[in-house]
Amino acid sequence: MLHLNVVNETDSLKAVVLGTAKSPGPVPTPESAYDPKSLEHILAGTYPTEEDMIREMDAFDQVLKKHGVKVYRPEVIKDCNQIFSRDIAFVIDNKLVKANILPDRENEFQAIMHVLDAIAPENILYPPEEVHVEGGDVMPWNDYLFVGTYTKPDYPEYITARTNKAAVEYLQRQFPDKKVKSFELRKSNINAKENALHLDCCFQPVGKDKAILHRNGFLVQEEYDWLVNFFGKENIFEITKDEMYQMFSNVFSISPEVVVSEKSFTRLNDWLRAQGFTVEEIPYSEIAKQEGLLRCSTLPLIRE
Template identity: 70%
Template structure:
């Protein structure tokens, strides 16, 4: 398999989509990785496996409708394997293994059958001190946008997933690209004040547009850079409530076609007004784990 990812929106040819089978029992509060999951565990509203299977299989059906080759991880009993974007990401023709939370290493092992097709000469393992997850990394043609957190209290945040060591390593791997890092707002306790990954508060769509949430960025100047880069008229600014419901975490099949959550009424209306085809799916149960459509997909080949 020859990998090719230059950006977020070119026509998708092959992708790894997570799975929701055999997800295991509701996690204990100590085992939850983000404040939104904690909230739903406490409220007794944590999603049921049957609902999540239904949601993710609806996405598989849309991808197949557009002729996308869909790979799935091997099922590990009683183990959450929905968010395939966390475990690896592709830039150009290289797959980079994410250095994720140690508890989640088995997720990467479950895609070995795909890695075998890619070949180890095209797989990069970053040094141990580089922490990175795919939700923070966005190739955008000549740029690579990366969400990070460089505060001295980095280790205090289970929600801080990508560090500056990883940003520097990625810049060294792709010297022909401009790597642009953005400091994200982190909270272990308040999901409305936490941008878990860059795709929780920003995502490019189409050829020249973007979804953005100002409060997800710690440094206003960095947020403003994105506004200037895409142009104010090309940006859909989401509210704190919409960020909480993951409105920026949709997924592009192409520059014209986007998979979005059915309840994102304001966003979906705007997308259609801008000429996009919007494939709506129910994804609100999976969203309770602070991840949505982009988080569940690991693109391998775009045209």
């Protein structure tokens, strides 16, 4: 049996589901793009190839195993993009919550059945239909649960709005001991530099008390200020609009001391090392073209 345990973003990782880049299918049509960054690369003819994405994910897999992490992979579904396992489910404490995602991604959840079968059924939560939630918007941080959301009336018009008000309320009911803190995110279907697809596209804690943050990803100044006060200005690495677009905040912590990052993120990686972190640099710039990076590709199951 798998005894789930995730109370924050950075405790020492023991088991994780890493997505797969095998058989992602043909390049999507512009009409079927899920986000503005993918659309940009579809139109430019620079959409990533299966071969390049497999190579990048293999590098990630090797780093995880080097640090003694048990790595599960989804079963490969032909012609299905299964890279971003964070979108299909997430773990809070000892519960796995199935994400209510874009309907045509339901198969991706079925592809991790071999993992789900090892979890006690009472520890798997299936939110009701009206609850829209994806793992990229949900961040356990000890007593807190940080949740990215979009609650304006035009919510249905944004394919980039993935987590709604009903989800915030649902998580509060399911985890009454947590302080659920929600953040309104900036959304755009067409401009990737003005779109925070998920909370982890503009914010992520690292180590015990530090954070990567992008002010423009937040619609409400007070909510951004709350995070700055919570972590302390001296502990925050503020990223630019262009760095957010490159996914600088979507790195991944193997432990409080070890962070996996994209090798081209020089400014961030230098800062992390200056703070005492070990930075495992890997190539991930092709996968980044789909508006997702390292955190998006993982579904942590056990951290200790």
